[in-house]
Amino acid sequence: MIDPKELKYTKDDEWVRFEGDEAYVGITDYAQSELGDLVFVNLPEVDDEVVAGEPFGDVESVKAVADVYSPVSGVVLEINEDILDDAALINNDPYGAWFIKVGSISACEDFMTADEYDEYRG
């Protein structure tokens, strides 16, 4: 799968899509393929604070549980209830299946472009 050019990427394999002052966060195609079939997702609650570089949730596959790190600091405006019901959505469409939408963004991690990320995960 090609990593979309309009997204930013972290070294922990999350992507972030900025829309105005808000950001959608998910995990990359590389992350989902490394984890394998996902069976369970834990997300924060709306209004929870997230901190750049710190875990805000986790994903569980038949192999392992992995933390999902927030690329930005801010407040959770919305969570994607669909992936709570069906974690397979993340495997099927990692760049569509966002995890959380964050507002009041106060800090960001260092991001990579799609090209830089492709090279990083070569």
Add this chain to the structure above:
Amino acid sequence: MKLIFEKSIPGRGQDIFPACDVPVKLPEVPLREKKAHLPEISENEMGRHYTALAKRAHGVNDGFYPLGSCTMKHNPRINEKMAALPGFAKLHPLQPAHTVKGANELIGELEKFLCEITGMAGVTFQPAAGAHGEFTGLLLIKAYHTDRGDTERNEIIVPDAAHGTNPASATMAGYKTIVIKSNENGTVDIDDLKAHLGPKTAGLMLTNPNTVGLFDPNIMEITRLVHEAGGLCYYDGANLNAVIGIVRPADIGFDVIHMNLHKTFSTPHGGGGPGSGPCAYKDFLAPFAPGLVCKDGENYTRAEKSIGNMTGFYGNFLVMVKAYTYLLTIGKDVHTLAENAVLNANYMQEKLKDIYPVAFDTTCMHEFVIGLDPIYRKTHVSALDVAKALLDYGIHPPTIYFPLIVHEALMIEPTETETKETLDEAIEAFREIYDRIFNAPESVQMAPQTTPVLRLDDTKAAREPHLRYTFE
């Protein structure tokens, strides 16, 4: 195979109890509204059902069981025999102390043995499992800091290679888990440790040897640094089998430790439990110990600032009887357990490392980790496939996909109770599977072929679990 409920025929049953010939009047309150769904089946059919189930399972009595980090060693039969003695088996925890002097003496003696092995000052037997022991140990650490008025410490440092129970126990105890990196040798990265130590550090949880089977050569510096920062050091005794009788956790700077009697001390586990995860501590933690103990044969007392009860009564007593029997049987040769466990692991590693990439190519302790990733990238045969293929050789697979720092990990712990012949057979199986990975990869990806059930859809099982039998 049919479930026991599907074999049930109404009216069929067992004549264990004769029909009641006196009037029965039960109080109303505890009566259930609906009759319980119990299978109705003859004793003969029931015996066959469970024997058939047992034949389809694989235990350490059936064959090699190198499940990494789980220490699936042989459980000597004499342990069971001692635990079945009526004087132990028929005790009631509410009996007056003077009627159970022997049992309390056994607990006291086992405590002495475990103190000698760990270098600690006291042991609580209340924890019923390893993770329960971890939780207990962390509550002792917490009680210690709180008692000193040192209440700002809310962080427990855990290496990224740790057993998953460590961060879970820290969270249960109300701590924030701080994960530190492993270095390129697979042991604690001292600089990363230093960077995370501070006034918020309540303690460090470490298993040594760690989960990649390596003894941390910097252990004295690690525990010193934690103590200098004001934290305590917790030893996860899951891997104690590698060092028992040779290294005492207290001597290398640890303050509190749990042991798994059901691993290192040969009591059954893996469905054969119950477990026991006694927690040993240095004397400055003794005032906080949980539970009631009988020191004088007459009275049960509680430590002055006890954290309370971790479970009812004194822990799983019959498991203690088995562990005590084991230690009496081994006697002063306890160090040979570790020596042979380490020897067996190194033997297998040496015989496999020319074809299978070992995660850290160095002398290992009681277990070693293969990182199948380079082979997986070439052939698409995964650690899971290799594990499944081993089933056709009558071998229980190693632990897979753990530790998380090794990709496509296969974690192999042979234990000391396997013979060279068994190890050689397993090595042969691994080598044959290696040939198949390259010559007939689909035969590995389709494995197993000879087991009662073939490859299961574990994704479907996790996504759509059916956990209960639904009655018509």
